[in-house]
Each structure stands twice: as C-alpha cells, then as structure tokens.
Amino acid sequence: MRSQVFFLLLSLQLFFSLLTSSHAISSGSGDGYTIYGRVKIPSNTLKGFGLPGKTSNIKVILNGGQRVTFLRPDGYFSFYNVPAGTHLIEVAALGYFFSPVRVDVSARNPGKVQAAQTENRRVLSELVLEPLRDEEYYEVREPFNIMSVVKSPMGLMVGFMVIVVFLMPKLMENIDPEEMRRAQEEMRNQGVPTLSSLLPGAGRSS
C-alpha cells in the first residue's frame, strides 16, 4: 500500500517538475549544488516565542543535523555544496509544526526543484516552506462558568444532595397515601434485610 502511494508521489513529482521550474537549486563551482529556499510564516500568527515577530531563532536543518543554517531577515536560507541525491530539510521553529521536505538534487537537470512535503506528500513547486499548523504547548484553561463548578466532583455531590433533599419529598407527596401504606406493608411482609440482621449474632442480641 505504502509503496503504491509512493510511486504515485514519484510520478506526480515528475509531472510537476516538468511543468514548473524554479531557481531553487543551482550548480555551484565545486562538486556540489546550492539549495535556496525560503521559510514563510504568516505574519498574523507570529507569537511570543523567543523574540516576537522575529525569525532569528528558526533553524533549517539538512539531513537530520548534517548541516544547520539560520534564516536571513527576509526568510531566505541556503545550503551550499550539497551533493546530488535526495535530501531532507527540516525547519526547527518553536510554536510551528513544519513538515520535513524531501529535495531531489540531480546532476542531470540542475536548476529544477523537486521538493515535496513528506507529511502530506504535497509537492512544492518552489522551495517555500510554510508551517502546516501552529503548535500550542499549553492546555487552555476553560473560562469560568457555573457549569464547570457544577460539573466538578464537589458540585455533583452538592447537586445530588439538593435533589435528594428537595425533590424526593415532593415525589413522596405525589404518591397516594393509600398506595404508600400498601407498599410499606408489602415491604414489611417481605422483610427488608437490615444491616443488623445480616451481621451474625446481631439478631440474637436484639
């Protein structure tokens, strides 16, 4: 199953790579290539992690820590002298969830980006990395409402007591006194097992 999906992804990727071309990868002077890319964070969601509104603490990581680079003020980053092959780029940014991105650097057609997010298999036509979602590290406290007090164990206890105290007598009142007496008599005939009768020896002493 997995391999099928993967194959689909590959063919998709090939398709896209034929359609779109970008300057995300260029051949360097040496034996390697340079990967250019950009990290884009929607400006309205920048939160108070690290320096507010700044991208200075975001790291971009190639192949699980082989190389680490930082973002320029405009969000661009680059990896230099990268050999041909399939690479993995991860973005470490507190407060955001980024999908790792696979980037194919091939010797045959330099200058073309073949990048795809590995999480959702979305093909990127340009190497612009955007967070999939924000990460909220704390549980949010529910604002005060009377229901939360009622729902708390104490509240339930109190509530139940209130029901017993005020509603039960009302219920008892509604019952016809005749019927009530009959029911009581029935109970007496059956002999309600009391605690004292259950205890051995207790019955004798009484």
Add this chain to the structure above:
Amino acid sequence: MVLAIKLSFLLLLTLFSSFANYGFSLYEDQVGLMDWRQQYLGKAKHALFHSSKSGRKRVVVSTEENVIASLDLRHGEIFWRHVLGPNDPIDGIEFVLGKYVVSLSSEGNFLRAWNLPDGQMAWESFLQGTSPSKSLLLVPKSLKANQETVILVFSRSCLHAVSSLDGEVIWKIDLTENSVEIQKIIQLHDSDIIYAVGFSSPTQLDQFQINVKSGELLKHQTATFSGGFSGELVSVSDDVLVTVDTARSNLVIINFKNGEIGILQSPIAPVIDEFSGLMEIVPSKLSGLLAVKVNSLLTLVRVKGEGELEVVDKIPGQATVSDALLVSENQHAAALAHHEGSHMHLTVKLIDNWSTSFIDENIVIDKQRGSVQKVFLNSYIRTDRSHGFRALLVMEDHSLLLVQQGEIVWSREDGLASIVNVVTSELPVEKKGVSIAKVENNLIEWLQGHLLKLKGTLMIASPEDVVAIQNMRLKSSDKSKMSRDHNGFRKLLIVLTKSGKLFALHSGDGRVVWSRLLQPFHKSKDCAPRWLNIYQWQDPHHRAMDENPSVLVVGRCGQSMDGPGLLSFVDTYTGKEISSSSQTHSIVKVIPLPFTDSTERRLHILIDAEGRAHLYPQTSEAIGILQSEFSNIYWYSVEADSGIIKGHALMRKCVDVVDDYCFESKDVWLIMLPSDSEKIIASATRKLNEVVHTQAKVVADQDVMYKYISKNLLFLATVAPKSSGEIGTTTPEDSWLVVYLIDIVNGRILHRMIHHGSTGPVHAVFSENWVVYHYFNLKAHRYEMSVVEIYDQSRADNIDVWKLIIGKHNLTTPISSYSRPEILAKSQSYFFTHSVKAISVTSTSKGITSKQLLIGTINDQILALDKRYLDPRRSINPSQAEREEGVIPLTDSLPIIPQTYVTHALQVEGLRGIMTIPAKLESTTLAFAYGVDLFFTRITPSRTYDSLTEDFSYALLLITIVALVIAIFATWVLSERKELQDKWK
C-alpha cells in the same frame, strides 16, 4: 439510597475518565512548578566586548560547544544565543560596522554576520577553497571612518575579501601555489597592502603582498632560514613576527621593513638565566611584547629592533596573559592573571612601561574553579576620567567570570554545557528534632492562599492575583529543601562534565549544591587526566544507613586506551573526595555488577586493555561474593570497525600478576558480521536498575502472554557499509538496516530482521521485553520508528488449569540462558515526522505505571509518546475486546500532539541525552535532559493517580464540607419545625 450512591459513583467515574486521555499536558501557569531549565554556553574560545554610547554593554562570546552568544556585561545574562550545527566549530569572531558580529566557522567555510542587538542573522556567505588549511579572520582598520569595510578571510588556502554589508565575496585569491601554509595575515600601518605570511617548507618563509581594494597580488617574496621554523608564528608589532627555530632555543625575528623580509636569529639563553630545555611560544597579541614559556615559566620578552631581547617579567606558576588593549593613543595595556596561594592575582600593566600597573588586585576565587585559562581585558572610563578595567576570565572548569575592582561581578557555570554523564543520589534523611518544614503561619493565611488558588482555577482571578499565585507556587520552599521527601521527588543529580568537574544539582530548582574539580589532585607531569564516566558506588538504603552515598568517577591518563586508569570516590553529600587511586592497569570498560557488599558498596569489575578483569572494592568480602557468582558473570564487547561482537566470562585468577583482585577472562562466543554487507552503528541494552512489575501480559480475550524478560539482551543495528554515510548520499536500492537481538550469555541471536531501503542513524531504547528504534526509510524518505516485542512461548501453555493442579507446569523451573527459549517476536513500524537526537523511556519505582517514550527531537524539544502507540498488536480495526484493553487503531504515523512536549515552550539547545529516574511515588518519573542547556521535570505517564495534584483545591473541599454541614443543620431545624407543626394539626 444505595442506588443514589451508585449513581453518584458512576458520575464521578465518568468525570475522572474524561480526564484520562493519554499523556501529559500543562497549563501555562504551571510552568516552573516542577520543571526548570538552565541555559549555558560552553567553554569560551573568544570574547569581544562591545559598548556603544547608548545601549547596553555586552560581551559576545563563542565557545567550544559551537555557541555564539551575546551576554549582558553587567549581569552575565544571555541577550541572544545561537547554537550552530554539531560539525560547525567557530574559528573566530569579529565586530564589523559597529552593528554586526561576524563569525567564521567550519574551518573557514561559513562566514555569518549577526545583528548585535537581537541576534538576527544578517547574511551568510559560503567561502569555497581548494585545500584545507588554517582559517584566519581579519577585519582591516579602514582609512576612513565611514568607509565600507571588507572582511578578509583566509580559509581553505584561499584569501577572500568579503563585503561587510551583504556578505558578497568581492575578490578571491588562491594561495595554494608552492604549497604555502599561511600562518598570519597582517596589515601594515593602516595601508592598503596586506601581507599573508606562511611557510612553504620548514626552512622557507613566503610572503604575499596583496592590495586590499583590488585583490591584486602585488608581490611574492621568499626567504630561507637554515635554522628552520617550528611552532606558532606570533606578531609582536605591526611589522615584526616571531617564531622559534627547530632547536627551540632561538627566537626567529622576521620583520617587513619597507616590504622586504629580514630574518634575524637571536638566542634566548643570554637573557634568561639557567636556560635549559625547550622554549615554547604562547600565542598572544601583545603589541611589543612576546610571551614565551621557558622552564615552565611564563616569560615576557620585549623585542626591540635588530633582534635585541629584553626580559620584562617572569611569572612563576600558572599564569595567563591577555591580548593587548588600546587604552589611549599609542598606549597598550595587557592583563596578567596568575595564582598565588589561594588568591588569583590580576594585574593590568602598560606594555611600554611594564613596571607601572593600572590595577593590581588579589581576587578570591573558589578553588574548585581551578586555574585561569584565558583572560579577556576590557577598559572603561571612570567618572574621574581615569581608566578602569574589567576582565573576563575563563577558568579550568570552563566557567566564565567577570572581574571588576577586585570583585567577581558575575559568574556562569558554563562547564555544565558539556555533561558527560549523570547519576542520582538520595538526599539525607531529615534529622529528628530539626524541623525544616516551614508551616504556614496561621490558618487564615493558609485559607487565603487556597482561596487564591481556587480563584485561579475558576479563572476569576485578577492579574495581580495571578502573579501572587505564581509567586506562591514558585516560592514553596518544599521543593528545594535539602532532605529526602516522601514522594522521592527531591534528589541530587551528580553530573560529570568534560572539564573533569563534578557538580551536584538539586532536582528541585537546579541550583549547584556543591562542585568539585577533580583535576588538580590527579594532574601530574606524566598524567593528563581525562574523566570518562561516573558510576553509583555506594547507595545506602537498608543497611549502613549512617554512611553517605558515594559515586565512582573513572578516568584515564592521556588519550590512548591503554593509559593507566584513575579512580576517584566522591561523597555525594559533601562533595569531598573520600579516596582516589591511580591504577597501574588501564580501563577499557567498567561493569557494575548486580551485587553489593555489607556496606552496600556496589561491586564493579574494570576490564583493562589486556582483557583482564579487576574487582572493586578491593576487599576480601567482595572476593567472596564474586567467587559465589563466578560463573554467572558475563559481558560483551562490540568492535564496531571490524564487525565483531564477543562474549566474555571470568576464567581464573591472574597468573602472571600478583594481585588477588585480578581475574583473567575468556572469550565465550564470537559473532562476526560480514564486513562487506553490514556495519555496526548502534547498540542498546536494558537499564541495569529497571524494575518490571509483572511478566504476564493479559491480552484481550482473557489470554496471557509471557514477556521474555532477560537482563542479558543486546540490541544491535547494522547498516550496509555503502549507506553508512549521510542520508543524502545513498539510494534505497543499496541500503538496508539489520537489527539483532542477541543473548549476551551464549551469543544466540534471538531475533533478526531486515529493513530494506532503510538506513541510520539509529537511536534505540530497550526496556522490559521491547525495543523501540528510530531510523530513516529511504524509500518513503521519512523517518520511521519500529517496535519489537518478544514473548516467551515456552510458558504460554501454563494457563492450562489442569496442568497447574497436577503440577506439570514449568513455573518453578529456573530460567537459564542456556536453555533454548521458544520466542515469539512481534514487530510493527510507524512513520515519525522528526529527526531524533536522543531517545529514552520513563521508569517508575515498581514498574506498574504505563510507559512513555521520551523523544528528543531535532527541534531540541522532548516529546512524551505513550508506549501504547508503539504496540505490535495495533491493527486498523481492533476488536471490541482490544479496544477496551486500550489498543489504539493503527495509523501509519505516530501522532505529535504539541501538548505532550514535556519541555512545553522551551528548548533544550544542543540536546544530547535524556535520563529518567524513578521517584518513590509510583506514578511519577523524574526526567533530566542535558545538552548545552539543562532541563529537569517530573512526568506522570498515567497522570498522578496516587496523589492529589498540585492545584487540588483544598478550599473548595472545605467550603463544600461547611456548606453540607450548614445544610444538614438547616434541614434538621426545618424538619423539626415541620414535625412540630404536624403535631399541632
């Protein structure tokens, strides 16, 4: 009524179960209640002071942990900090344009400019050269103040001029010709010409003259010197360089007057009395002076024109000199720090007139900080227009001190950025009669506090109240007390750092309780100690309660494996070294044995390079214990390079060495992996002190499976040698990952599995009967995690009741590694999003609580992932019975829930290891993560089911009880009245 109770019970149950989602999460106001983080930098390599007229004074440091950071000069706090990649060491830092600090790293490959106020990277430049060489960074003094400055970088045999505005390479010259090794780049008197000086052979000096503006190579000169050059090339003044000759008894003075090379040789012997032995140049930048080490004395020599030498100062003992600092026009000062007894003597002198000193101070520095390694000097103008000085000291234990006016202004324990290993120790039991517990002053205050808390939980607290609550919680002195607590939350973390210093950190707030530098007592002429690891030595629990626990620190002289070993025993309460010994034998491996003697000292065997085992403690009692368990001691060794795993056992007493505690070992088994197809990259074993609650696992249909639990299992991972490199360099076709489970007693391979198209790096954790490992799947190009669980099939038929009755069961037969077990291994794999830096598992005191994996991700965060997500019995559609048991439906990837990060919104920069320690409270695990930063927290994998949580509202409970009592009285009164009325009717 019975029904009512049942009903309320049910309600309560549903209420509680609604909380019981898997894992761990935190409210924002709970930060800091049970966790702490400390940020460090590592041992400083370079420091630059920056003081703008407005704005804050700061010092920028780069460290051996590849950290570049800007610190507040007044308090030592971090303004900003960046941890570069693990293979990106910093070669130099420099200020440019007054607003950037540039760092050269990775042997001159990367030049990055950081904005000074906020640490934002302004630009990055990749400098490519031809062949590896020394890397040098120079910011030439520009002629005009506002002129754009260029940064000169010599790296990989090329000289680059880089624009300081945007990092563009303006010009580049290849200086590879004639294989000259460039040692120095100098700028002569603010001119446009720079000189690159180096050696092309031991006797030939090469000099290149280059125009800064155009990058034109103006001249290439050579000069030969028959005496030969050796050692560092040091610039004494603008146009004079000094080095030593190959005999190491003469100074070689090179000057560049008028662009010509002049070489003079002048012997050091006439100016230094009793010169014997060798001379060594201390790298320094003292304009006009030269620091040399002669007869292990730091000697300052003034070099005058025409090769005249004059000894200015001789400093005995450990001494360090700073670089020259421009104080006023043409006046340079330098700081000199040396130890005199228990004091550190700091003097700042004028270089031209060494006899006068600006300051001359004695500073008391904790002995445990060792000697001064580096001094960085900075000056300021006092209010009375005189010069004041402050000095940044890097000590032997890697700590950073700022000294001013004879006082230590601030200090940073930066040695803690390079922790080698951690052990824990219990705190002392609270003494009778001495109550350390601080009782709340009175009931009203107590109630007020709880009312505040109640307000907080009900979200009706005002902002001031929230602050008050936070303070109250953080200040609770309970967690930082120096005694043992009921829950076992308070511990001492004994950490060994790379500098050879032991720290005891209190788990409550992370403060340093004591510290001890092991180095001074073990350093000698023929031994440069290197401390390898730390072990629990004595941990008194039941017997020997009056003894203090102690740890064993194992070290080695020198770098080679067969250097003599060093042992040090340190008391964990006081930090005193109880005893120490330097051994004649080497130490290759230390094996703590599962036996203790009558004083609860743990038996250890130390394996030396010849394969002999040495027993510690060296008492006859220990020998007795060992003799009785002689045939049950096994260990293994992995030779990763040759692909050999060997099993060893004790054989007999050493024959050729007269030592009662020495034993010879024999090889019991050997597994040789084919080196052309498999390369060992990772191994994992179970933790020695892990507790397993039950061997049986009840599965859905009332069936029992028996976990195969053995302490002698080894997990081993190998990859194809072709794909053992980095991820980007291999293809799925020629890579595979093979995992093994090996019994280390008899070398039997219990389980072997191949993951085709996968490769390392592998991070694995082994616990109970399962292994979880993380690796890279090249086919899907994603990370994967796999779990292998092993079950004992030979016990599976014990569930037959008749067999139990007749007695035909095998429950009482001893488990032996020699019997061939029938094993069932189950395995499953899942995708995992992130790269992993470290992986660990929670451990609790009885092993009942369910387990969580602690995964240190590439973001330097720690994710707590429930082990239930890694369960081979997961299927896409679990049956009803399985669902009830808690089997989660199968998904192809493991979930990353942000609320389950135990580090919440913090990062543990440079994460290297995660350690878990069981608390006494069964539900709780203590976790300590270390890297450049330290982080400590408490984790409750199944919530705190055995105690009330911190934010349990006692006030609400009290109010409810009071309300109920009032209600009872009210209803009683009412019913009395009603009864009375009824009677009157």
